[in-house]
Amino acid sequence: MAKNLVVKSLNIENFTLFEKENLNFSSGLNIIIGENDTGKSHLLRLLYSLIESNNFVILEKADNKRYLLQKSIPQKLIDIFKTEKLAHLIQNGQDKCHIKINLTKYNIKFNFTQKTKIQVNINKNDVPARFIKQLTLQTKTPKITKTIKKVIRCISQLVF
Numbered sequence: 001m002a003k004n005l006v007v008k009s010l011n012i013e014n015f016t017l018f019e020k021e022n023l024n025f026s027s028g029l030n031i032i033i034g035e036n037d038t039g040k041s042h043l044l045r046l047l048y049s050l051i052e053s054n055n056f057v058i059l060e061k062a063d064n065k066r067y068l069l070q071k072s073i074p075q076k077l078i079d080i081f082k083t084e085k086l087a088h089l090i091q092n093g094q095d096k097c098h099i100k101i102n103l104t105k106y107n108i109k110f111n112f113t114q115k116t117k118i119q120v121n122i123n124k125n126d127v128p129a130r131f132i133k134q135l136t137l138q139t140k141t142p143k144i145t146k147t148i149k150k151v152i153r154c155i156s157q158l159v160f
Helices: 040-059 065-081 129-139 143-158
Strands: 007-015 018-024 096-103 107-113
Touching: 007 040, 018 040, 040 065, 040 096, 065 107
Parallel strands: none
Antiparallel strands: 007 018, 007 096, 096 107
16 A cells, blocks of 8 residues: 555564564564464554554545544454454553554554454554645545535435
């Protein structure tokens, strides 16, 4: 989806089997090895969830990309990990999980708690304004299309 967007590193704290891990990735091939039940699959699922959420937000034609990211990440994590709620992904005995993915052009840092239901908290400064602006500029529609959408919205409100 986003061209030349590479995962540089991933910082995880209190996520499933990971107490605290700082993983750096090379620009080429990365190999993940380990014994059974050490979190290899969890790591891959987490990366997949974050990348897919990011791609979804890039493709969406909405004004508030940060809000979309806040909604997309938890839903993708729940779907991929096949869990009923986000809190099940927090390491046992902990109240909060922290995750930061460093991409070539920006970082996404978020956390969720035992009480989090739908959204994760993404600090306004963690997703750079230039990224949000860039996404918005890429997805802007011509003025005429916006006018047509407004007319359709007005008409649909009149129809019973």
